[in-house]
Structures are given as C-alpha cells and as structure tokens.
Amino acid sequence: AQSVTQLGSHVSVSEGxxxxxxxxxxxxxxxxxxxxxxxxxxxxxxxxxxxSAATLVKGINGFEAEFxxxxxxxxxxxxxxxxxxxxxxxxxxxDTDKLIFGTGTRLQVFP
Amino acid sequence: NAGVTQxxxxxxxxxxxxxxxxxxxxxxxxxxxWYRQDPGMGLRLIHYSVGAGITDQGEVPNGYNVSRSTxxxxxxxxxSAAPSQTSVYFCASSYQxxxxxxxxxxxxxxxx
Numbered sequence: 001a002q003s004v005t006q007l008g009s010h011v012s013v014s015e016g017x018x019x020x021x022x023x024x025x026x027x028x029x030x031x032x033x034x035x036x037x038x039x040x041x042x043x044x045x046x047x048x049x050x051x052s053a054a055t056l057v058k059g060i061n062g063f064e065a066e067f068x069x070x071x072x073x074x075x076x077x078x079x080x081x082x083x084x085x086x087x088x089x090x091x092x093x094x095d096t097d098k099l100i101f102g103t104g105t106r107l108q109v110f111p
Numbered sequence: 112n113a114g115v116t117q118x119x120x121x122x123x124x125x126x127x128x129x130x131x132x133x134x135x136x137x138x139x140x141x142x143x144x145w146y147r148q149d150p151g152m153g154l155r156l157i158h159y160s161v162g163a164g165i166t167d168q169g170e171v172p173n174g175y176n177v178s179r180s181t182x183x184x185x186x187x188x189x190x191s192a193a194p195s196q197t198s199v200y201f202c203a204s205s206y207q208x209x210x211x212x213x214x215x216x217x218x219x220x221x222x223x
Contacts, residue, residue: 009151032209043201043214044154051209090153094209097161098144098169103153 002027002093004074006102014110019063019078021105023091026072032094033074035065038104039087047089050074061085081109113137117202117215124192124222132187132218134202142205143185144212147171147198154201160185192222 007022025031035047048059055067061084065076076089086109091102118133136143144159146169156169158177166177174196176188185204189196199219203212 006153034211036214043216044203045214046211049211094211097142097167097208098156098159099203099208099212100156101146101154103151 115215
C-alpha cells in the first residue's frame with residue numbers, strides 16, 4: 001500500500017529564512033505526489049504536484065519540491081519564509097482512486 | 112462555478128443522534144472522497160467513490176455510511192453519533208486522483 005511520512009510535526013523558522021518540510025513516500029509503482037497547504041479554519045489548497053514530468057516542481061507562493069527516487073523523498077522548500085506562510089502543510093500520495101495523506105507539519109514563522 | 116460545497120459548516124450532535132453531512136460538486140468530477148481531520152493525525156480517508164453507484168471504504172469507515180446516486184452528490188451519514196466522531200470533515204473531488212483533489216471548506220462536528 002502507498003503511504004507518506006512527514007518528518008517533524010512542527011517547524012519554526014524566522015522570516016526570511018529557508019523553509020524545508022520533509023516528506024518520504026512508500027510506493028511500489030511510480031508515485032504521484034502532492035503538497036497541500038491549510039490556513040487556519042480553511043480547507044486544503046493544492047500547492048504543487050509531481051506527476052513524473054520533471055523532478056523539480058514549482059508551485060504557488062514561491063514553494064517548490066524535488067522528487068528524489070533514490071531517497072524516496074519529496075521535500076518542500078521555499079528560499080525565504082514570509083509571515084503569511086504560517087500554516088499546516090500536508091504531503092499526499094495519489095493512488096488510482098484516492099489520495100493518502102501524511103500527518104501534517106505545522107509551520108510557524110517568527111518575525 | 113462553486114467547486115465543492117459542504118453543508119453544514121458547524122454541527123453539534125448528542126450521542127446516538129444521526130445526521131447527514133452534505134457534499135456537492137459542480138465540476139463533473141467522477142472521484143469523490145470523505146476525510147476526517149484530527150489533531151496530529153492528518154487527514155484520514157473514510158469512504159471514497161469513483162463514480163455514481165460505486166463506493167468503497169477507506170482507512171476509518173466504521174460508524175459512517177455513504178451512497179453515490181448522482182455524479183454531483185456524495186453525502187456522508189452518521190447512523191449513531193459517538194464522541195469519537197468529533198472532528199472536522201472534508202469532502203474532496205477530482206477528475207482523476209492522479210491530478211489531485213479540490214477540497215470543500217469542511218464541516219466541524221461536535222458530538223456531546
């Protein structure tokens with residue numbers, strides 16, 4: 001069965017610092033991978049997705065993620081954090097008929 | 112184009128009561144799913160559907176029923192509410208799972 005593991009339930013960074021949120025996947029077939037963001041009291045919004053076209057995927061709000069098959073990873077990064085990036089971030093793997101989510105990482109950004 | 116619409120947004124139930132959470136989408140998506148979100152546990156899949164008349168169980172189906180009589184609607188039924196079902200429920204839909212899902216704004220359910 002496919003699954004994702006998010007390392008670190010909470011990450012804190014200073015404004016302007018690098019953001020790195022970790023996600024490792026388990027899949028017996030080439031995976032479809034996603035990052036979603038959830039702002040307080042809102043639904044989930046798609047940040048970016050990997051569908052095997054390119055290993056470096058650019059998303060909205062300056063985020064990007066790199067698919068590394070050798071490490072079974074799909075970490076999310078942003079060069080410079082902004083206060084508005086404070087939210088919860090979910091990694092997910094796509095099956096043929098459903099999405100399976102990780103447990104989430106809450107990002108705090110300090111001024 | 113409303114996307115995925117969930118009603119109600121908030122609900123308080125007493126233990127043992129039943130209710131239906133509504134989910135409707137206007138994007139002609141075949142794939143629809145229900146998740147529950149609990150602190151520290153991420154989103155867990157309750158039930159999902161790949162088209163009208165076809166449903167299947169996810170990771171945490173106990174205590175919940177679904178049906179899919181039309182492409183647009185995918186209601187989630189709680190037959191006898193329990194405090195353990197206190198959670199935020201999200202409905203999502205997709206053209207195909209591998210393209211990602213569009214989420215509704217959620218229903219916050221409290222069972223007392």
